[in-house]
Amino acid sequence: MANSGASDAQVYVIDDDESARDSLEFLLDVAGIRVRSFPSADAFLKASPPLPGACVVTDVRMPGLSGIELAEKVKERDATVPVVVITGHADVPLAIQAMKAGAADFIEKPFDDEAILSAIRKALQRKNEDDVLASEQSEVRERLASLSTRESEVVEGLVAGKANKVIAFDLDISPRTVEVYRANAMMKMQAKTLSDLVRMVTIAKLA
Structure with missing residues (x-):
């Protein structure tokens, strides 16, 4: 059940720390989850990759747009896309702001592999459940009409x-x-x- 929906999903990792990006990209690849990384929020938005079925994992503090601002931009484009925020211990207040901006979860650094994988899988699972609910709502409302x-x-x-x-x-x-x-x-x-x-x-x- 933990992997439900993950194999068909696309995860975008946005972090200005190259080693952190490479490490998370490798982890997700080994877990069988499609992943693509970007060095900044600006680079991600400029590339404008497809959002349906995706999950965004972003650091809070980055040059240019912050993770919070990115979460807001992503939600403007597609409110159903889950955003998982990575934060340092000192950035917890910022992470809370990110949650208010629509982030699905936040993970404190340093984190272990299973913690980040679990957060991503849960975000993807919730999205799948939300998609199923939205589809069922639409059908039921048509019948009611x-x-x-x-x-x-x-x-x-x-x-x-x-x-x-x-x-x-x-x-x-x-x-x-x-x-x-x-x-x-x-x-x-x-x-x-x-x-x-x-x-x-x-x-x-x-x-």
């Missing part, structure tokens, strides 16, 4: 835990009519059970 006004009202009642008779009273229709709307809504939503329906609506309402 296909419901008629009455079907939507019935679904809202069901999700609120109301019985058919209560929904019928609220909408001033017969319980039998509620059952018809319910059946139609379940079919359009592709929900096999009421719990399926509740789960779908809950997912659709997530920000």
Whole structure:
């Protein structure tokens, strides 16, 4: 599970320390993770490599743009890209700023190999989960949009835990009519059970 999604991902390492770059590049390569490194945030932004499916690993303190400023730039281009920040002990306040700028995690120097690999894999896993959720949300919202006004009202009642008779009273229709709307809504939503329906609506309402 720890490697889930990592083999298909691209990690970009941005650090002005050549030895640190080479070491991390070697580590990721051995771990079977595609990696490309850059000596500065400016060089990375100038190259403008593809971001979908990627993870950015950046040092905080670098000549030119800092790691915090890079995190902000990356998030402007693609808010889904995880950014892992590497920081010296004295840079923890800066790392916290980076987290506020959208960084997924920060690792203090000196770090061991497993610590950085774990942080990268977790960031990639979260991104995969976010991508799956976003795709499911889109599908569910399309299905919800296909419901008629009455079907939507019935679904809202069901999700609120109301019985058919209560929904019928609220909408001033017969319980039998509620059952018809319910059946139609379940079919359009592709929900096999009421719990399926509740789960779908809950997912659709997530920000």
